[in-house]
Amino acid sequence: MIEIRQLHKHYDTAQGRVQVLKGIDLEVQAGSITAVVGPSGAGKSTLSHCISLLEKPSSGQILVDGKDLSILSGKALRAERRAIGTIFQNSALLRRMTVAENVALPLRNLGVVHHEMEHRVAELLERVGLADRANSYPGELSGGQRQRVGIARALALRPRLLLSDEATSGLDPEATAQILELLASLRTDLGLAIILITHEMDVVRHIADRVAQLDGGRIAEYGELRALVANPESVTGSKLLPLHPDLVPAGYDFALTVAYRGTQIDPSWISKLGSEYGATVALLGGSVEAHQEGTLGRVEIGLSGIGEARAIEVLDGWGLHATAHSQALRTDKINGETRIEVTV
Ligand SMILES: Nc1ncnc2c1ncn2[C@@H]1O[C@H](COP(=O)(O)OP(=O)(O)OP(=O)(O)O)[C@@H](O)[C@H]1O
Ligand SMILES: [Mg+2]
Structure with missing residues (x-):
């Protein structure tokens, strides 16, 4: 289980301090999908960077199965960060490497031996339905396929949380549907906790179990998708x-x-x-x-x-x-x- 407790994040700029996240509490159970939605500038990407520990929160905790990752640094942080796999909007693959080499990268960095790595990469590509594209280059794939390679790479180190920051933005409806189906199967088959940061309400409606509405750096509404939609007074429900x-x-x-x-x-x-x-x-x-x-x-x-x-x-x-x-x-x-x- 992933727990985010009283997460604050500010930036000190030439114009003074900008308080972006103002006390975020969020809990994502294993085997469930929580969508984070909200208007532009609400702090969604900042939250994503803090959860993946690309940026250090100003204060608050990020607990993965009870262990606080926000206080770690250096080697300990790199080791524990494996619990969190991230997929980005533009899949961020290396163009000069094949699909298999891209997926193998996190394993290589960890020093996994060659035959184990080959076996694991094959397994991961099978999982995302791209076993036959191992030797292709990212430029030879469609946007949806590239995104699936990004998912395979994010899964390489067996994370417990998969964090998706606008992973389906810019994809056509069919590719989006394939990615969502894949994420739903990862939730169910691998028991992953998934945080889906998105502005696409269709995506949320199809796949999320819970929804958090972020507004001005705070969680304005948070609950089960079904409950929000069934509540006529819910602002999030009426957007869904x-x-x-x-x-x-x-x-x-x-x-x-x-x-x-x-x-x-x-x-x-x-x-x-x-x-x-x-x-x-x-x-x-x-x-x-x-x-x-x-x-x-x-x-x-x-x-x-x-x-x-x-x-x-x-x-x-x-x-x-x-x-x-x-x-x-x-x-x-x-x-x-x-x-x-x-x-x-
Ligand atoms: N490095 C930074 N320094 C100063 N301010 C920042 C920094 N990063 C983000 N901000 C500010 O934090 C606020 C939230 O930004 P963020 O990118 O998290 O929003 P978002 O919800 O992801 O928006 P969008 O939907 O447009 O992607 C914005 O007002 C932004 O200007
Ligand atoms: Mg953003």
Whole structure:
């Protein structure tokens, strides 16, 4: 398990001290993926550099299976740093070396004997699906393939944490999907703890178990992906599955935001509101999609023929968390027309 405790990082510049990380607490269990998201300048890359110990935190701890790496230096740091494998946006391969030589580099630096090294490199390339490209040069590979070589190299020293800093940024959707599938298999098969730093919400939704929203050097929100999406008040949840609230159509009494909370939601719940409770339902917007642990969804519906409290209660019984639209949006009907006011 990886624990980050009260991590602070500042830089002293000509303009004075810049406090970038202001007390980050994060815990990543073996066999789980935590995504770190946040706006540009939030401190994501700084956090990544501190976790991989490329930079020394100003204060705080980075514990790998209980051992604090942040206080080490020199030889001890180099030895313990093996517990953390890092993959970068541009895979950072050496152009004049073959794929196999690139993957072998960390092993060579460690003085692993030749035949063991060959065996391990073959195993790693097999793992990332590139056994047949061992003798190619990075320039002969696609971006996605290069990234997989980078993953093989990061795995060479059997890390317990894999840290990915924007590893899928700039890849096309198919290559991204392959990398995500690979990361998910590493989590499950090798029991790796994975920290995924990314600005791509699609990536987070498909693969993360937990999500930390970094803002201004602090963790603004942190929790299980499912819980964040199912919480209508969660800012991160609404970024993961955005809603575009529409007007309450004329003829409907009120609107609800419905978040899928349970894992087994009857997909015909909308028609059941009609057939079992006599409601008329307008689907106003939303996203529903399959996820590893059941369906994720957030939708907006307009309703009539049923009371608001009753509708919320019925939906709750079906594993759907409904909240009145009116908390954030007030609708007024004037001459059959709908006017909408957004209060912030
Ligand atoms: N070496 C440094 N010296 C001074 N300030 C720095 C240094 N490195 C980063 N910063 C500042 O720290 C803040 C966070 O930078 P960081 O690169 O961690 O953001 P980020 O979340 O990765 O952003 P992006 O999404 O754009 O990559 C920025 O305001 C940046 O200017
Ligand atoms: Mg960055």
